[in-house]
Each structure stands twice: as C-alpha cells, then as structure tokens.
Amino acid sequence: MSQPLAYLDDLFLESEEARPLRILAEYLEPLRRFKAQNIQDTVVFFGSARIRSRADAQQALQQLTPATGEGAEMFARGAKAVAWSRYYEEARELARLLTGWTRALDAPHHRFVVTSGGGPGIMEAANRGASEAGGKTIGLNIRLPFEQGANPFITDGLHFEFHYFFMRKFWFAYLAKALVVFPGGFGTLDELFEILTLMQTEKLAKQIQVILYGSEYWDQILKFEPLEDWGAIASVDLGLMQRADSPVQAFELLKEHLTLHHLTPSTAQEMKAPGIAKTR
Numbered sequence: 001m002s003q004p005l006a007y008l009d010d011l012f013l014e015s016e017e018a019r020p021l022r023i024l025a026e027y028l029e030p031l032r033r034f035k036a037q038n039i040q041d042t043v044v045f046f047g048s049a050r051i052r053s054r055a056d057a058q059q060a061l062q063q064l065t066p067a068t069g070e071g072a073e074m075f076a077r078g079a080k081a082v083a084w085s086r087y088y089e090e091a092r093e094l095a096r097l098l099t100g101w102t103r104a105l106d107a108p109h110h111r112f113v114v115t116s117g118g119g120p121g122i123m124e125a126a127n128r129g130a131s132e133a134g135g136k137t138i139g140l141n142i143r144l145p146f147e148q149g150a151n152p153f154i155t156d157g158l159h160f161e162f163h164y165f166f167m168r169k170f171w172f173a174y175l176a177k178a179l180v181v182f183p184g185g186f187g188t189l190d191e192l193f194e195i196l197t198l199m200q201t202e203k204l205a206k207q208i209q210v211i212l213y214g215s216e217y218w219d220q221i222l223k224f225e226p227l228e229d230w231g232a233i234a235s236v237d238l239g240l241m242q243r244a245d246s247p248v249q250a251f252e253l254l255k256e257h258l259t260l261h262h263l264t265p266s267t268a269q270e271m272k273a274p275g276i277a278k279t280r
Contacts, residue, residue: 026167030160034175037157040109041262042138042175043098043254045091046191047122047182047213053092054085087182087214088125093247094180094213095129095137098254103135105263110136112177112258117141117168118159122182124151131155140168169194177262178209178254180244183217199240200233207261210241211250218243 003009012018052060061078095114102112114130116123118139130137131153139154142162150159162168173195181192198204212218227233244250 023164023167026162026164027170030171033157033160037136037155038109039113039136039138039158039175040107040111041113041177042115043112043178043180043258044115044172044176045095045122045126045180045182046117046184046188047087047091047125048184048188049117049119049121049123050185051084051088051121051125051183052081053088053125054082057081057085084183087122090213090247091122091125091180091182092129092132094250095126096133097129097247097251099130099133099135099137101251101255103133111262112254113138115140115172115176117187118150118154120149120151122184124153127151127153140171142168173198173204176208177206177258178211180211180213180250180254182213183221189221196237196240200237207257209254209257211244211253212241213244213250215243215245 006012013021057078061075061082064075064078066072066075098112099114102110105111113136114126115138116126118127118141123139127137127139128151136155136158137153138158138160139150140160140162141150142165150161160171162171169191172191176195179192179195181188192210195204195208195210199208199210212222224233224238228235228238242253244253
C-alpha cells in the first residue's frame with residue numbers, strides 16, 4: 001500500500017506536529033467561505049446557551065408541581081427559566097429587526113450579518129430571528145465534550161465548527177462592527193472582556209459598538225465604577241459600552257452606530273472592498 005500524500009494523511013494531520021496546519025485551516029477555510037457567501041461584516045450576539053425559548057421554558061415548568069424540599073427548588077428554577085426566556089424572545093426580535101433593516105441596504109455585499117456562537121440559547125435566538133427575517137446568519141460553533149450542538153437556524157454554508165477557542169474568537173472580532181451582549185455566564189464574560197481589551201488597547205482598526213442588553217442583570221453582575229475609582233481603568237473606558245433594555249432601543253442604537261461609522265460617505269470605499277474588513 002502506498003504512503004498517502006502528507007496533506008491527505010489523517011494520522012499526520014491530527015498529530016502534534018501538524019497543529020500549525022490545523023490552526024491555519026481554521027483561518028483560511030472560514031475566509032474562503034465568507035468570500036464565497038459575499039459577507040463583508042457582522043453584528044455578533046453573545047449570551048447564555050442555557051436561556052430557553054418562552055414556549056420551551058413554559059412547557060418544562062408545566063411538568064413540575066410546587067412542592068417542598070428539592071421539588072420546590074426545581075419549581076423555582078423552572079419559574080426562573082420562564083422569566084429568563086424574555087431574553088431569548090428579545091434577542092430573536094432584535095435579530096429580526098436588524099436583519100430586516102440590513103436587507104434593505106443598497107450594498108454590494110451582505111452587511112452586518114447576525115452572528116452567534118452557533119449553539120442553543122441566545123445563540124439560537126439570534127440565528128432564528130435573522131432567519132425569520134429572510135437574511136443570512138452565521139454560527140461559529142465550538143466542539144466541546146458537552147453541550148453545544150449547532151442550532152438549526154444557521155444559513156447553509158455559514159455553519160463553522162472550530163476546535164480552537166482562540167480562532168473562533170478571532171472570527172468573532174475580525175468581522176464585527178457591533179456586539180450585543182445578553183445575560184450569560186463565564187463564556188459570555190470571557191468574550192465580552194476579550195473585545196473590550198482589544199478596544200481599550202486600540203487593536204481593532206475600526207469603530208465597534210458594545211451593547212450590554214438587560215440592565216437588571218448586568219447591573220448586578222458588572223460594576224465597573226470601582227475600577228475607575230482605583231485607577232485600574234480610565235473614565236473614558238466606561239464609555240466603551242452602552243445599555244439597552246428593549247429590542248427597539250437596542251436596534252436604534254445599532255442603526256445609529258452602523259449608519260454613522262460604517263454607512264456614511266466616508267466609509268463608501270469600505271463598502272466596495274471585497275468581503276473582509278481590515279484589522280490591525
């Protein structure tokens with residue numbers, strides 16, 4: 001039996017020595033598909049994979065009964081899931097509003113395409129809303145030993161599977177013109193702070209907007225003022241984020257930012273550029 005060519009040798013490609021090739025593949029393969037699909041830039045939705053749709057949360061609660069002890073705790077969690085489901089429905093509506101607006105733009109490329117991590121929860125809601133509006137929508141999924149199969153609302157050809165978290169993060173940042181951060185856990189916070197650090201250190205050669213969605217949640221979780229009081233950040237850094245508490249409010253903030261910084265005559269040349277926006 002003849003020896004396969006090195007680039008067709010699965011044993012070699014999965015080896016430690018071939019790690020640089022796998023990393024490069026997670027840059028070049030998405031790049032090829034984004035160009036083929038005529039994608040210029042994105043708006044990224046972050047948020048918890050554990051937030052369910054209202055219908056699913058209500059159905060799960062109906063299967064529980066108030067009780068004492070452990071049963072009462074389960075019922076309380078189910079009721080909380082129903083309350084939390086508002087964020088699923090509002091992410092879905094915001095993605096629908098944004099996609100409806102972007103589809104009407106007179107642009108040679110697909111602009112501000114709704115993008116998520118590709119999984120369930122807020123990610124599914126964002127892809128679902130964009131799909132319902134008839135637009136393209138991207139899912140940057142990560143292979144994990146638990147959780148996170150891809151949701152069914154991602155556009156054909158724009159479902160990506162990553163092994164390396166840092167390459168997935170690269171694609172979140174590289175095309176993004178705005179981020180909407182819904183309530184979430186460690187993963188959401190990690191992604192938020194990654195972008196804030198790039199913005200603060202001016203490693204993004206473009207105007208990018210960060211919207212924290214859901215003041216009731218974020219006011220409890222994130223208190224940035226002590227960082228300024230201690231001198232850990234500058235007062236101007238607090239202006240890197242905006243807050244929104246309804247799909248319409250978030251949409252108006254996005255539309256204002258995207259129009260001013262990415263659709264004005266000064267950015268007309270950017271609209272003519274092929275697919276990928278520049279970064280530093």
